[in-house]
Amino acid sequence: MSHPYLPSVIELVRKAGDAILPHWRRELAVTAKADDSPVTAADLAAHDVLVEGLRALDGGIPVLSEEDCQLPLTERAGWQRWWLVDPLDGTKEFIAGSDEFTVNVALIERGVVRFGVVGIPASGRCYYGGAEFGAWRSEADGSSQPLRVRQAPHQRFTLVASRRHSSPAQEHLVSSLRERFGDLALANVGSSLKFCLLAEGKADCYPR
Numbered sequence: 225m226s227h228p229y230l231p232s233v234i235e236l237v238r239k240a241g242d243a244i245l246p247h248w249r250r251e252l253a254v255t256a257k258a259d260d261s262p263v264t265a266a267d268l269a270a271h272d273v274l275v276e277g278l279r280a281l282d283g284g285i286p287v288l289s290e291e292d293c294q295l296p297l298t299e300r301a302g303w304q305r306w307w308l309v310d311p312l313d314g315t316k317e318f319i320a321g322s323d324e325f326t327v328n329v330a331l332i333e334r335g336v337v338r339f340g341v342v343g344i345p346a347s348g349r350c351y352y353g354g355a356e357f358g359a360w361r362s363e364a365d366g367s368s369q370p371l372r373v374r375q376a377p378h379q380r381f382t383l384v385a386s387r388r389h390s391s392p393a394q395e396h397l398v399s400s401l402r403e404r405f406g407d408l409a410l411a412n413v414g415s416s417l418k419f420c421l422l423a424e425g426k427a428d429c430y431p432r
Contacts, residue, residue: 264315
């Protein structure tokens with residue numbers, strides 16, 4: 225069993241990825257948002273595809289996108305059901321020419337995620353899941369398989385680390401994990417792909 229909107233959202237996420245790809249590994253104009261994070265025409269192209277598609281799917285569900293998030297809290301506080309969207313997660317990786325960027329969409333109801341989709345435009349792969357139907361990986365050809373987290377490290381404890389972010393607290397955790405598990409395997413991955421590695425049992429921990 226899955227959510228009735230899920231197939232349409234997976235298709236939308238792939239369409240957003242298609243809108244991103246013409247800008248990939250091309251010369252880009254990069255501007256800075258208020259928080260000094262970068263934004264490109266690819267971010268905005270994916271945003272437009274997702275917002276238009278989600279509103280067409282159900283015009284009664286508001287959309288909160290990273291590229292259009294200046295809505296006052298007084299308005300958002302009353303939302304019981306809404307879409308949470310990051311049209312291009314991993315913009316810095318995208319600008320650098322890496323394939324580690326994703327499109328992320330989740331449906332939130334009363335503060336709880338009903339389901340989420342993470343698309344990888346460079347490969348056409350999508351990860352999706354929800355509490356009622358588990359986690360899945362869908363390939364570009366439409367074939368899908370269920371995912372399971374692993375219950376114990378296979379050989380070495382694998383820690384997923386952000387390619388661009390760390391902190392003293394994270395370094396302390398890494399040190400503590402080394403004391404317990406010995407030599408760690410580190411997987412440096414950008415964007416929300418870190419969570420996908422956990423979901424499919426290719427890593428053990430992602431500190432946040």
